Amino acid sequence: MASVTLENVTRMYGAITAVDHVNLKIKSGEFVTLLGPSGCGKTTTLRMVAGLEKNTGGRISIGDNVVSDADKGYFVPSERRRLGMVFQSYAIWPHMTVFDNVAYPLRIRRRPDKEIQDRVMNALRLVEMEQYAERPSPALSGGQQQRVAIARALVFEPEVLLLDEPLSNLDARLRTQMGDEFRQLQQRLKITALYVTHDQSEAMALSDRVVVMHGGKILQVGAPEDIYRRPENRQVAAFFGTPNLLDAKVRDCRPNGGQYYKLDVEGQGWSGECHAASEMPKGADVTVMVRPENLQIRETGTVNGGLSWSGEISQAIFRGPHRSIMVKTPAQTLHVETPSLADVGIGRPVTVAAPSDAAWAVRN
Amino acid sequence: MTIIHNRSLDDINDTTPVLGGNAITRAFSGGSLTRLIGMLLLILILGFLTIYPLSMLLYGSLHSTPPGMAGEFNLNGYRSIMTTQNLIVLVNTVGISLAKTIPSLTIAVFLAWIVARTDTPFRGTLEVLITLPFFIPPILTAMAWGMLANPQVGVINMAWRWLTGAQDPLINIYSYGGVIWHMCQYSIPFLFLFMVDAFRAMDPSLEESSRMCGASRWTTFRKITLLLMLPVLTSSFMLSFIKGIETFESALFFGLPAGIKVITTDIYEAINHRATPDYQYATSLSFAIMGLMFLLVIAQWAILRGKSFQTVTGKGFRPNVMELGPWRWVTFAVCVLFFLVTVVLPVGQLLLGSFFRFFGFYTYDMLTLEHYRAVFSNSEFWRAVRNTMMLGLLGATATMALGAVVAYISVRTKWRGRSLIDGMAWLPWMMPGMVLGVGFLWAFAMLPGPIPIYGTIWALLLAYIALGTPVAVRVMTGSYHQLSYDLEECSRVHGASWLQTLWRILVALAWPAFAVGWVLTFFGIMRELSASILLYSVGSETLAVVLLKLWANGNAEQVSVIGLMMMLLVILFRWVQLRFIKARISKL
Numbered sequence: 001m002a003s004v005t006l007e008n009v010t011r012m013y014g015a016i017t018a019v020d021h022v023n024l025k026i027k028s029g030e031f032v033t034l035l036g037p038s039g040c041g042k043t044t045t046l047r048m049v050a051g052l053e054k055n056t057g058g059r060i061s062i063g064d065n066v067v068s069d070a071d072k073g074y075f076v077p078s079e080r081r082r083l084g085m086v087f088q089s090y091a092i093w094p095h096m097t098v099f100d101n102v103a104y105p106l107r108i109r110r111r112p113d114k115e116i117q118d119r120v121m122n123a124l125r126l127v128e129m130e131q132y133a134e135r136p137s138p139a140l141s142g143g144q145q146q147r148v149a150i151a152r153a154l155v156f157e158p159e160v161l162l163l164d165e166p167l168s169n170l171d172a173r174l175r176t177q178m179g180d181e182f183r184q185l186q187q188r189l190k191i192t193a194l195y196v197t198h199d200q201s202e203a204m205a206l207s208d209r210v211v212v213m214h215g216g217k218i219l220q221v222g223a224p225e226d227i228y229r230r231p232e233n234r235q236v237a238a239f240f241g242t243p244n245l246l247d248a249k250v251r252d253c254r255p256n257g258g259q260y261y262k263l264d265v266e267g268q269g270w271s272g273e274c275h276a277a278s279e280m281p282k283g284a285d286v287t288v289m290v291r292p293e294n295l296q297i298r299e300t301g302t303v304n305g306g307l308s309w310s311g312e313i314s315q316a317i318f319r320g321p322h323r324s325i326m327v328k329t330p331a332q333t334l335h336v337e338t339p340s341l342a343d344v345g346i347g348r349p350v351t352v353a354a355p356s357d358a359a360w361a362v363r364n
Numbered sequence: 365m366t367i368i369h370n371r372s373l374d375d376i377n378d379t380t381p382v383l384g385g386n387a388i389t390r391a392f393s394g395g396s397l398t399r400l401i402g403m404l405l406l407i408l409i410l411g412f413l414t415i416y417p418l419s420m421l422l423y424g425s426l427h428s429t430p431p432g433m434a435g436e437f438n439l440n441g442y443r444s445i446m447t448t449q450n451l452i453v454l455v456n457t458v459g460i461s462l463a464k465t466i467p468s469l470t471i472a473v474f475l476a477w478i479v480a481r482t483d484t485p486f487r488g489t490l491e492v493l494i495t496l497p498f499f500i501p502p503i504l505t506a507m508a509w510g511m512l513a514n515p516q517v518g519v520i521n522m523a524w525r526w527l528t529g530a531q532d533p534l535i536n537i538y539s540y541g542g543v544i545w546h547m548c549q550y551s552i553p554f555l556f557l558f559m560v561d562a563f564r565a566m567d568p569s570l571e572e573s574s575r576m577c578g579a580s581r582w583t584t585f586r587k588i589t590l591l592l593m594l595p596v597l598t599s600s601f602m603l604s605f606i607k608g609i610e611t612f613e614s615a616l617f618f619g620l621p622a623g624i625k626v627i628t629t630d631i632y633e634a635i636n637h638r639a640t641p642d643y644q645y646a647t648s649l650s651f652a653i654m655g656l657m658f659l660l661v662i663a664q665w666a667i668l669r670g671k672s673f674q675t676v677t678g679k680g681f682r683p684n685v686m687e688l689g690p691w692r693w694v695t696f697a698v699c700v701l702f703f704l705v706t707v708v709l710p711v712g713q714l715l716l717g718s719f720f721r722f723f724g725f726y727t728y729d730m731l732t733l734e735h736y737r738a739v740f741s742n743s744e745f746w747r748a749v750r751n752t753m754m755l756g757l758l759g760a761t762a763t764m765a766l767g768a769v770v771a772y773i774s775v776r777t778k779w780r781g782r783s784l785i786d787g788m789a790w791l792p793w794m795m796p797g798m799v800l801g802v803g804f805l806w807a808f809a810m811l812p813g814p815i816p817i818y819g820t821i822w823a824l825l826l827a828y829i830a831l832g833t834p835v836a837v838r839v840m841t842g843s844y845h846q847l848s849y850d851l852e853e854c855s856r857v858h859g860a861s862w863l864q865t866l867w868r869i870l871v872a873l874a875w876p877a878f879a880v881g882w883v884l885t886f887f888g889i890m891r892e893l894s895a896s897i898l899l900y901s902v903g904s905e906t907l908a909v910v911l912l913k914l915w916a917n918g919n920a921e922q923v924s925v926i927g928l929m930m931m932l933l934v935i936l937f938r939w940v941q942l943r944f945i946k947a948r949i950s951k952l
Contacts (some may be wrong), residue, residue: 050572050576051575052572052575052576077575077580078572078575078576079575079576079577079578079579079580080578082578083576084576085572085573085576087569087572087573088569089567089569091567091569091570091572091573093570093573093574093588093591093592094592095591095592095594104574104577104579104587105577105578108577108578108579108583109578149573152573152577153576156577156578162576
């Protein structure tokens with residue numbers, strides 16, 4: 001297995017910059033996900049690692065070998081990079097059987113027949129498709145095609161596995177199942193994986209680290225929990241789910257004993273405590289992020305510690321597992337998720353509260 | 365449609381629904397007398413256009429005298445075609461068609477790959493230029509090449525002699541090579557048109573995944589691209605081969621003078637070039653060639669059954685374009701060379717020929733405009749222009765209207781008899797123009813007295829409609845298939861009647877296909893020679909017929925003038941088609 005290093009990697013299409021000075025190091029055996037809205041440059045980045053697209057600037061290395069250096073005009077074509085790749089459309093060749101599809105990388109490398117037979121069947125067993133080996137590939141369902149595509153990508157034990165939205169063409173139930181299976185497989189084989197998706201929950205469930213991209217740039221790199229709970233800026237905060245983002249001013253700032261800082265903040269008609277990654281001067285403008293599932297609804301009254309807002313319930317939507325409640329406060333309307341059992345009455349005055357460790361402030 | 369169970373009676377409307385809409389909508393939406401009459405009428409029209417000439421062909425082949433004369437029934441016709449000489453004709457026909465199909469296919473694949481999958485400069489323009497020869501009537505290029513590569517006075521051979529001092533000509537167009545070369549000029553753009561979209565529409569990740577698996581570009585092309593294209597290649601091959609057997613002009617111009625006979629020219633000769641026309645022989649031969657075509661079409665079906673790979677997934681593709689570096693100018697040059705040889709050279713020859721007193725004597729003092737004057741003051745020319753334009757406009761409109769109706773019924777309805785009319789409309793596909801011409805010759809002659817079609821311009825019109833219908837149906841079928849039922853159903857749900865829906869949704873969305881088909885049919889009529897030459901009579905000549913007559917009289921200079929006029933028309937129509945219709949299609 002090998003690491004992947006991107007240094008100042010840039011891709012221009014004419015005057016448009018699709019990928020802008022991306023720096024990223026993927027450790028050997030690590031599962032890293034590139035996450036972002038469509039057009040953020042994540043697929044282009046992946047294709048540059050694959051060698052399907054040339055980077056117009058910067059350097060890409062796989063393991064200890066440089067595979068592309070734009071300044072030196074050095075470029076290793078895809079077929080010599082020893083990578084495995086799973087495409088969004090799976091790209092299963094319709095004129096071959098399942099076996100032939102998986103055997104292709106080995107046949108190209110002219111391995112002996114015996115070895116091909118063994119390794120293909122092993123790869124198919126890995127994805128539980130061995131009984132389909134002689135099927136013509138057009139006769140496969142979406143999930144089966146995806147398994148074959150993974151088997152084909154793994155059969156010659158590539159240095160790195162690249163995956164371009166491989167789950168996006170599956171239905172919701174199958175998507176979760178395939179994702180879990182895929183993560184298990186990756187951990188068992190300890191293979192380095194670079195994964196592209198626009199699905200946040202997929203990215204969080206699968207990856208060791210998530211790379212959030214926007215407009216061709218990396219916004220934040222970190223473990224899923226860090227990205228979700230402790231975003232570095234407002235854009236990353238807004239990217240996951242539908243958080244409440246409140247404008248506030250810093251009144252006081254002190255270390256909380258750990259690696260973060262505790263802030264006293266004041267907004268329009270509310271005040272309270274929250275956490276932040278860095279020390280902030282008094283009077284600084286910040287955005288406080290509170291996720292709907294961390295807010296609680298209480299009877300009116302004062303709350304000690306954390307944050308609280310008083311307001312009245314303006315809307316309640318039953319969603320099955322939970323209830324979405326909109327609470328109108330002087331600052332803004334807050335989105336609260338409560339257990340669906342809780343009883344609500346529209347127009348009822350309530351207090352919305354959050355513990356201080358559920359609120360995270362970023363500089364504007 | 366989902367069925368909702370456990371629905372209580374309260375949910376159902378209290379009032380019983382009444383039949384809405386006017387009589388016509390009801391007639392077309394439910395089974396009724398009007399629809400029955402409509403279908404019968406359609407079957408009658410198609411029967412007259414296809415089944416009738418076909419059965420007259422059988423009748424004529426067994427009948428000892430020319431059409432319209434009393435005679436007896438015998439098998440003499442079939443006996444007379446069973447000769448060694450005709451075996452050679454058959455071998456010639458099949459051999460020439462194979463000999464032109466293989467190189468044409470290779471070149472067309474190469475050109476399609478250049479245009480669809482490389483970064484060759486000006487690919488869009490090149491695509492238009494490469495397909496242009498297909499739209500030029502073959503008779504024009506045949507005559508132009510007759511002048512260009514005539515062994516004695518052809519421009520190419522004169523230039524060769526002048527350059528090298530050699531006595532022998534460089535090329536002789538009156539040979540097997542000449543026949544094949546002329547056919548290739550049509551096959552290549554035809555096959556190119558047929559394949560270029562298949563090349564373009566292929567999911568690029570199918571090839572990229574091969575590269576990721578360690579295969580080089582060339583290996584990927586061999587093992588993935590070509591094999592995925594195999595169904596398209598096979599059907600192109602069969603189509604081109606069938607078309608090759610039907611071809612008339614190439615063999616007429618370059619084969620007959622050299623004594624090379626194919627089936628179509630043999631039929632033509634039996635009727636037009638013998639002291640007494642031998643109709644029974646010609647008709648028997650026509651029926652026999654139909655048998656051959658039938659076998660070929662069956663073979664085509666058998667080969668292609670279940671062999672089409674759905675490589676188009678409807679996802680937005682990034683164009684997978686190969687960067688050729690400096691080689692892209694080589695591929696560019698290849699495309700330009702093809703255009704130069706197939707269009708510029710023949711058209712240049714026509715231009716040259718039209719300005720000199722005698723073709724072959726290109727000196728300054730021979731320059732003249734007299735041919736233009738002669739042509740423009742020739743009433744026969746103007747009559748032919750009028751005839752051709754009228755036949756083209758009427759014929760294309762009628763053919764497409766018929767095709768649109770037949771395609772609609774066979775694709776969009778579940779009416780009884782729809783496979784019958786679909787099959788009838790497809791029949792002429794197996795009939796070369798020459799064969800259909802012979803069939804109609806009999807068909808019109810055998811009509812009862814008060815219907816005077818024989819020898820009029822209507823005879824040509826009916827033959828053209830019959831010849832064009834299979835393509836018209838195909839074009840419209842393809843277009844209807846692309847329009848989802850939802851669009852129609854949505855319109856009905858929102859309150860439009862069947863006819864309103866047909867007009868406002870289906871016609872509005874399908875008209876670009878109709879227009880494309882119309883232009884194709886128009887071109888088809890303008891270039892048609894083999895049926896016309898049998899069915900025309902004095903007063904109903906088309907331009908192609910006039911050209912052939914002038915050529916036969918040795919009047920190559922006036923031929924050049926008329927040829928140029930037709931060429932202008934071709935370019936004008938092609939330009940209109942590309943400019944307006946294509947633009948409209950791409951918007952949809």
